[in-house]
Amino acid sequence: MKSAFLKLGLLICLAASSVSFSLMANVNMPVVHAQKPIPPYAKWGRLAVQKTKEKYPKANVIDYLHIGREKKKNTDVEKFKLWLKEGQKEYGVFVFIEFNPKTDRVKNITFIKTSR
Secondary structure (H helix, E strand, O other), X not given: OHHHHHHHHHHHHHHHHHHXXXXXXXXXXXXXXXXXXXXXXXXXXXXXXXXHHHHOOOOEEEEEEXXXXXXXXXXXXXXXXXXXXXXOEEEEEEEEEEEOOOOOOEEEEEEEEEOO
């Protein structure tokens, strides 16, 4: 009787370990995450940050906001607000990049410093 229970217990342990092994094997499978598409304003945002760093070289850009795009007759304007920190002082800079939407050639970049 003991040997029958022992054999049954051994079979149950083997079955349980093979199930847990197969479950563990699935855990290590690679997971593919979908990447978010790059927004069309991203290249203009990089330019806004770059030009702001050039204009305010002692400041660090600590935040970034894309405000939107304004379409004009022959040009478009991408609008951003960057938040800068220089020592203990923080301030905002609006950056407006006016460009030809057909050629992506920059026509003008305007900076407006603000305390808010």
